[in-house]
Amino acid sequence: MLEARLDxxxxxxxxxxxxxxxxxxxxxxxxxxxxxxxxxxxxHVALVSMMLKAEAFSPxxxxxxxxxxxNLTSLTKVLRAAGRDDTLTLKAEDAPDVLNLVxxxxxxxxxxxxxxxxxxxxxxxxxxxxTEYAATISMPSAEFKRITTDLMAxxxxxxxxxxxxxxKFSSTGDIGNGxxxxxxxxxxxxxxxxxEIELSEPVALTFSLxxxxxxxxxxxxxxxxxxxxxxxxxxxxxYGLEGGSYLRFYLAPKIxxxx
Amino acid sequence: xxxxxxxxxxxxTSADKTASTTAKAASTSTYTLPAESTNxxxxxxxxxxxxxxxxxxxLENPRYGNPTRYLVCPETGSFYEFTKAAPPNKSTxxxxxxxxxxxxxxxxxESQTIQSPDLYLATPYDPLFLLLPALFxxxxxxxxxxxxxxxxxxxxxxxxxxxTDRHFSEILTLPNSRIEKVLEARLASVCDLVEMGxxxxxxxxxxxxxxxxxxxxxxxxxxxxxxxxxxxIKKALEAPVMGVVKDQPPPPPPPPPxxxxxxxxxxASPSASESQSTVTTSSxxxxxxxxxxxATEEAPEPAFAPAITASPATISLQRLRTSLNFILSSYLPPxxxxxxxxxxxxxxxxxxxxxxxxxxxxxxxxAASRNIDxxxxxxxxxxxxxxxLEKKRKMxxxxxxxxxxxxxxxxQLAKVNTAGMMKLSAFFKKA
Numbered sequence: 001m002l003e004a005r006l007d008x009x010x011x012x013x014x015x016x017x018x019x020x021x022x023x024x025x026x027x028x029x030x031x032x033x034x035x036x037x038x039x040x041x042x043x044h045v046a047l048v049s050m051m052l053k054a055e056a057f058s059p060x061x062x063x064x065x066x067x068x069x070x071n072l073t074s075l076t077k078v079l080r081a082a083g084r085d086d087t088l089t090l091k092a093e094d095a096p097d098v099l100n101l102v103x104x105x106x107x108x109x110x111x112x113x114x115x116x117x118x119x120x121x122x123x124x125x126x127x128x129x130x131t132e133y134a135a136t137i138s139m140p141s142a143e144f145k146r147i148t149t150d151l152m153a154x155x156x157x158x159x160x161x162x163x164x165x166x167x168k169f170s171s172t173g174d175i176g177n178g179x180x181x182x183x184x185x186x187x188x189x190x191x192x193x194x195x196e197i198e199l200s201e202p203v204a205l206t207f208s209l210x211x212x213x214x215x216x217x218x219x220x221x222x223x224x225x226x227x228x229x230x231x232x233x234x235x236x237x238x239y240g241l242e243g244g245s246y247l248r249f250y251l252a253p254k255i256x257x258x259x
Numbered sequence: 260x261x262x263x264x265x266x267x268x269x270x271x272t273s274a275d276k277t278a279s280t281t282a283k284a285a286s287t288s289t290y291t292l293p294a295e296s297t298n299x300x301x302x303x304x305x306x307x308x309x310x311x312x313x314x315x316x317x318l319e320n321p322r323y324g325n326p327t328r329y330l331v332c333p334e335t336g337s338f339y340e341f342t343k344a345a346p347p348n349k350s351t352x353x354x355x356x357x358x359x360x361x362x363x364x365x366x367x368x369e370s371q372t373i374q375s376p377d378l379y380l381a382t383p384y385d386p387l388f389l390l391l392p393a394l395f396x397x398x399x400x401x402x403x404x405x406x407x408x409x410x411x412x413x414x415x416x417x418x419x420x421x422x423t424d425r426h427f428s429e430i431l432t433l434p435n436s437r438i439e440k441v442l443e444a445r446l447a448s449v450c451d452l453v454e455m456g457x458x459x460x461x462x463x464x465x466x467x468x469x470x471x472x473x474x475x476x477x478x479x480x481x482x483x484x485x486x487x488x489x490x491x492i493k494k495a496l497e498a499p500v501m502g503v504v505k506d507q508p509p510p511p512p513p514p515p516p517x518x519x520x521x522x523x524x525x526x527a528s529p530s531a532s533e534s535q536s537t538v539t540t541s542s543x544x545x546x547x548x549x550x551x552x553x554a555t556e557e558a559p560e561p562a563f564a565p566a567i568t569a570s571p572a573t574i575s576l577q578r579l580r581t582s583l584n585f586i587l588s589s590y591l592p593p594x595x596x597x598x599x600x601x602x603x604x605x606x607x608x609x610x611x612x613x614x615x616x617x618x619x620x621x622x623x624x625x626a627a628s629r630n631i632d633x634x635x636x637x638x639x640x641x642x643x644x645x646x647x648l649e650k651k652r653k654m655x656x657x658x659x660x661x662x663x664x665x666x667x668x669x670x671q672l673a674k675v676n677t678a679g680m681m682k683l684s685a686f687f688k689k690a
Contacts, residue, residue: 021668024661041672045680047687073664126687156676210675214668234686250687252680 002030002066002092004057009088009103011056011221013079015247018218019048020072022211022249025121028068030092034060034245038125046211047234047250049128055243066092068099069121075099078114092118128250133228133236134203135162138196139182141225141239145216147180152209154178157254161204162229167197171209192223203229206254212237215249300371302355303341303379310334312433316426321392322590326423330381331430336437338389339381346376386438387445387471388590393419394449394463395595410453410460413443469599472591476583483578491581496574496618576611 006012019026019037026039034057037050054060082088082103091100098115105111147169151158155173162168170179185195219225221239228236234250241247305313313332320327330339346353353376393416417439422428431438443459449468450461483492587596 020666022672024665024669040683042669043672043675043677043680044682044684045677046672047683071664073666076666124684124689126684126689128687208675208677208680210672214672217668234683250683252683252686254679255681256679 001061001063001094002068002090002096003059003061004030004035004091005059005087005089006057007087008084009079009082009086010084011241012052012088012090013082013084014218014220015050015052016072016075016079018215018221018247019050020076021214021217022046022048023072025069025071025119027121027123028070030062030066030068031064032062035090039123040126041211045208045252046214047126047128049246049248049250051244051246052241053243053245056241056245064094066094066096067121068092068096069119070099070116071119074116078116081112081114131228131230131233131236132200133233134199134201134230135167135228136196136198137162137167137182137227137229138194138224139167139227140193140195141216141219141222143182143193143195144225144227144237145213145219148209148213148216150180151178152213156209157206158209158212159204159206160227160229160235161202162197162199163202164197164199167195167227194224203231205229205231205235207235207251208254211249211251215251218247218249221247295374299375300373301375301377301379302357302373303381305330305381306332306337306339306383308332308335309337309339312435314426314430316430317424318389318427319392319421319423321388321592322588324592329384331438333430333433333436333438336441338384338386340384342380342382344378344380385445385475385590386442387449389420390416390442390446391449391468391595392592393417394446395465395468395592395598410451410462412458412460413439413446416446416461417442465598465602468595469602472586472599473583473603476586477579479582479586480575480578483582487581487585488578492574492577495581496577496614570610570614573611573614576608580608580611 019039022041023039024042026037029036029038032054034051034053034055036052038047040047054062078101082101083105086103086105089102089104091102092098096118098117101114101116103112103114148158151169151171154175154177155171158169158171160167160169166181166183168179168181171177182195184197185193187193215237218239221241224240226236226238226240228238232253232255234252237249237251239247309330309332312334313330315328315330317326317328319325328341330341331337332339355373355376356370357373358370396419417427417431420427430436446461447459448471449463451464451467453460453462587599591599
């Protein structure tokens with residue numbers, strides 16, 4: 001029996017919104033520590049990992065481990081019915097056929113309830129080790145989104161080059177090339193605009209911009225985004241949430257010369 | 260060597276050699292290439308023993324009623340019909356090149372070419388056939404009632420023979436003509452005879468006629484040309500290999516559509532041919548004298564018997580019937596063919612008939628079973644197809660649902676060029 005209540009549906013909506021553009025169907029693994037999700041895209045070059053800890057919910061109750069196989073598009077459709085500020089309650093039996101969603105608009109005393117059919121999904125689960133990254137860049141999520149969008153005009157891929165001085169996003173395409181460089185920047189009055197670079201060694205990697213722009217759909221989840229890079233390992237893009245919850249994306253770097 | 264005007268007319272023929280006779284239609288110049296003759300010569304093979312008074316005359320064909328040329332030799336009283344031997348393959352151009360050896364008797368024929376490759380063979384012809392229409396015409400409607408026919412003299416009958424060009428009467432009146440005698444003899448063979456003083460009066464007798472026809476047929480059956488043997492005997496009685504039918508341990512040969520097709524000229528209806536069948540088999544019991552051969556002649560034939568059940572007797576019966584049908588359909592007036600067939604003793608061909616019906620039954624069974632096989636296979640295949648279609652439909656539906664449940668982002672990511680990107684499973688081990 002699962003029962004998890006979120007004060008604002010917005011968090012869940014945004015998370016699902018971001019994931020649904022990467023994977024089609026996936027399992028929500030529920031246990032007493034929270035709701036976790038891990039899925040790869042069809043090409044298996046990107047991975048999304050979500051952890052909504054029990055603390056994010058009030059209340060949270062999960063007696064057993066339950067896997068909720070969900071088609072994310074369908075879930076998105078249902079979640080569209082939820083207002084941003086509605087409280088969202090997820091409920092499921094122990095061996096569920098459906099996921100029950102209840103949206104409550106407290107202001108209007110309006111309660112909507114949906115049952116979403118579940119499906120059996122065979123999914124391989126990858127163990128992601130804790131990695132010491134060569135570079136960890138924290139930056140405003142909106143800035144990252146803008147960079148990826150801007151560079152999409154130039155090329156399909158972006159090279160992220162982290163040095164002591166800053167981080168440089170550059171793209172070279174048919175029409176020319178372009179680059180954006182961010183320097184460390186810690187405004188006291190606007191903590192959301194902080195750009196922080198932790199660097200153990202310089203690193204430069206190339207990634208598919210299309211995937212990155214997709215990741216950026218999680219931007220509403222968090223003001224800050226963390227990019228973690230190391231040579232020859234997947235880039236991690238993390239949207240941190242309150243209470244240790246997170247939504248992380250992993251993307252394999254492009255190795256070898258670009259076309 | 261006689262020259263024959265190919266174009267009809269009482270030609271000045273006296274063919275005394277089997278050699279070919281040509282007609283020189285146009286005069287030729289020695290020096291220039293002669294113009295093509297508008298009436299080119301034709302090549303005939305004529306019998307040796309005709310006298311110089313032999314003529315080619317035009318008479319009405321007893322079968323078809325159209326004017327047809329016959330070679331008649333008054334002195335021997337023999338009739339010949341012309342058979343045109345055409346080249347088997349019309350697409351290949353052929354022509355005759357003629358040259359003659361020097362002969363003391365006649366001036367050497369000028370060498371020449373004839374464009375038409377046709378060859379006309381004069382083959383002996385029973386003048387009885389010429390008489391038949393005249394004999395039986397009068398009574399064709401009254402059903403073969405011998406009593407109702409009148410006794411007539413030979414001359415009366417001869418008068419009935421169509422004589423539009425007067426060729427026939429001319430031939431009769433030639434000096435030394437034996438034709439009338441021959442005709443009388445032939446007439447007598449199919450007629451009842453009454454003598455009134457010097458006059459002999461004849462009345463056609465159908466049973467006599469059928470006896471004669473049957474004897475002709477059995478004579479012909481003894482020596483069928485190979486092409487006919489192949490087509491109408493072997494093929495007709497042959498049983499195709501029936502590997503398909505397993506539930507019929509002794510697979511009797513299904514005959515190819517023999518019964519009626521056995522000869523294209525066959526005018527006989529199946530029932531009629533059934534009735535003819537008696538003559539041969541039961542010839543011993545049949546009073547008809549003419550049916551000479553049947554059982555005995557059949558015996559030596561079995562070598563041809565197809566591996567299956569067609570007995571030698573059956574084969575020779577088939578031969579006889581083929582011959583009979585040939586004669587009936589090419590020489591007798593149509594109305595007479597039926598009369599002859601119906602006047603044959605009814606058990607003549609019973610054995611053959613039995614065989615054929617058995618075969619046709621088996622053949623239909625075989626065909627049916629083959630059809631079942633085919634249909635069965637087809638059905639099985641159809642079912643397979645159905646299943647496959649069903650599956651396909653399901654898959655398509657699932658795909659549709661899947662597509663409908665796929666977000667735009669996922670679809671767009673599918674187009675991303677991921678070359679050079681390693682799979683994440685290369686970095687992260689399976690948990």
